[in-house]
Amino acid sequence: METFILYLVGVIASTATYYLNTTLNQGAVRSSALLTLVVAGFLHFFPKSVSPYLAQYIPPIFIGASFIGMVSKNQLSTYFGLALAGIIFTTILLNTSKFFTGYGGALGTSACIALLVVLSIPYFKSPRKMTVGFLQLRKTILKKPRKVSKRRVDLFK
Amino acid sequence: MQARQKFRTISICLLFVIQALFLVAIFVENTHSYIVLAFIGLLSLLILYSYLRSPIHHHKHEYESIKIAVWVPIGAIASYYFNQIFGLGPVLGAALTGTLASFIPNINKNSAYLPHLPAAIYCGAFVGMSNAQVAHGFSFILAASIFTAIFLIVSKSLLNGVGGKLGTLAFLGVSLTYLLLYLFK
Numbered sequence: 026m027e028t029f030i031l032y033l034v035g036v037i038a039s040t041a042t043y044y045l046n047t048t049l050n051q052g053a054v055r056s057s058a059l060l061t062l063v064v065a066g067f068l069h070f071f072p073k074s075v076s077p078y079l080a081q082y083i084p085p086i087f088i089g090a091s092f093i094g095m096v097s098k099n100q101l102s103t104y105f106g107l108a109l110a111g112i113i114f115t116t117i118l119l120n121t122s123k124f125f126t127g128y129g130g131a132l133g134t135s136a137c138i139a140l141l142v143v144l145s146i147p148y149f150k151s152p153r154k155m156t157v158g159f160l161q162l163r164k165t166i167l168k169k170p171r172k173v174s175k176r177r178v179d180l181f182k
Numbered sequence: 183m184q185a186r187q188k189f190r191t192i193s194i195c196l197l198f199v200i201q202a203l204f205l206v207a208i209f210v211e212n213t214h215s216y217i218v219l220a221f222i223g224l225l226s227l228l229i230l231y232s233y234l235r236s237p238i239h240h241h242k243h244e245y246e247s248i249k250i251a252v253w254v255p256i257g258a259i260a261s262y263y264f265n266q267i268f269g270l271g272p273v274l275g276a277a278l279t280g281t282l283a284s285f286i287p288n289i290n291k292n293s294a295y296l297p298h299l300p301a302a303i304y305c306g307a308f309v310g311m312s313n314a315q316v317a318h319g320f321s322f323i324l325a326a327s328i329f330t331a332i333f334l335i336v337s338k339s340l341l342n343g344v345g346g347k348l349g350t351l352a353f354l355g356v357s358l359t360y361l362l363l364y365l366f367k
Contacts, residue, residue, distance in 0.1 A: 051284075053345075054300035058280025065273045084273040097343025100238070113225070120218050122207035127313035129272075129326070129356045133349005134204050140345050141201075141232040142225055 027078055028119070034083055035090040035115035036108045038064075042094025043107050053095035061088040082119075089132035090114050093140050106143050114139035190243040193336050198233050200354050202226060240339035250298045251331040257283065257306025258327035259320065265310055272311035279307040301348065305334055308352035316360060330355030 038060065045056035065084040072080045093110045101107065117135045125131050205226050212218040232238060257279055265275035283303035287296045309327045317323050333351045341347040 052300065054280050054304045055284030058277045058284055058304065061273060061277035062281050065271070065277055069271065069274050084271070088273050088277060092346045092349055095345035100343045116221065117208070117225075120208055120212055120221075122204070122211050124207045124211070125204060127316045128353060128360070129310060129312035129317070130308045130330075130349045130351070130353030131204070132311075133308055133346045133351075134201060134353045135346070137341070137344060137346025137350045138201055138205065138225060138229055141236075141238070142228040144236050144238065144344070145228040145232040 027076065030079060031082055031086055031119065032112055032115050034086050035111035035118075037111075038087045038090035039093040039107045039111035039114070040104050042091040043096065043104070044094075046094060047098050057088070057091040057095050061091055085132055086115055086118055089118060089136050092133050092136035096140060100144060101140070106146075110136075110139045110143045113142055186243045189336050190239075190339070193333070193340055194233065194239065196333075196354060197337070197340065197350060198230070200350065200357065201229060203357075204353075205229075238341055238344055240342055242339060244338045246335045246338040247298075248335065249295070250302050251335050253299050253302040254306035254309070254331035254334060255324055255327040257303035258309035258323050258330070259306075260303075261307035261310025262312070262317070262320065262323045263310075266314060272313065276304075276307040276311050279310070280304040283307075302331075302334065305330060305348035305352055308349050309355055311352075312356055316356065322359060322363070326352075326355045326359040328355075329358050 042056045042060055045051045045060065046053050049056075051059070061084070064087045068075070068080050068084055074080075075083070090111045093107060093114060096107070101110075114136055117139060118132070121131070121135065205222050209219060209222045212222070260282075261272075261275045261279040263275075264270045264278050265272050268275070270278065280300070280303070283300040286299045286303075287293070290296055306327050309330050310323060312323070312326070317326070330352050333354050334348075337347070337351060341350070
């Protein structure tokens with residue numbers, strides 16, 4: 026259950042930061058830093074509000090996943106892609122190497138890896154970055170089947 | 183022009199190598215779990231594909247202004263101060279530094295210079311997140327942040343708009359400083 030909560034934190038942090046950054050136009054730095062300040066500040070002053078395991082892991086997962094939300098909408102523009110990157114980031118962090126523990130920038134590196142993995146999948150790329158071939162393929166996949174008009178059905182009869 | 187191209191190639195290689203090393207360290211420490219090994223192997227292949235095929239870098243190589251990069255050490259010192267001296271911890275220290283930095287452009291909204299500072303300061307803040315066992319004091323943080331500032335200057339056209347770029351640069355700066363200290367101490 027606690028691991029599920031951590032994955033949820035990763036998804037919420039990446040999507041909420043992106044929303045604040047792109048829809049509310051607060052800028053990438055303020056979106057990431059302000060949201061993290063609220064979450065990490067709350068857990069710093071009220072550490073007993075959650076279990077010690079969650080109190081230890083929520084702040085680093087939140088700030089790391091918020092780096093994913095700093096992505097430009099020219100690179101990634103789907104919330105599903107952001108959520109997937111958040112899940113990949115949380116998985117990396119939960120299995121991270123002890124060798125690099127305490128190195129500044131390790132969370133950013135994990136976030137960058139998670140985002141590059143998602144960007145390697147053409148489906149998640151922003152339409153502006155796609156080739157014409159992939160755009161056509163995506164259009165074909167996403168196209169809803171048209172309703173056959175009654176008149177046309179009658180003609181077929 | 184050729185020197186710029188060389189810098190670009192070296193910078194891309196450095197960014198990829200540091201991320202690959204990060205994944206290799208996880209791989210080495212999780213040899214008992216085949217699922218984690220398969221996951222890390224898959225991630226490595228996908229980021230290699232992204233570096234080779236995805237349009238994440240600008241074609242034209244440019245350098246960041248030194249006037250902007252000088253704010254990296256300031257962010258690093260501020261974050262380290264909040265983290266170690268005030269005892270707020272690395273996450274809260276960096277978040278506080280970033281939040282304060284994000285309001286700098288409000289000082290003069292017509293300035294073309296101020297809007298670039300929050301990113302440089304936040305990049306420095308990640309260096310200041312290092313713990314006391316890695317960073318042995320302000321001199322380490324200063325050295326690591328100067329290396330990070332240099333990487334920020336040469337990587338302006340790389341990983342454009344990709345979240346985590348600033349953190350990767352900070353990680354590169356901290357790792358390089360730690361390696362140099364280990365070799366020459």
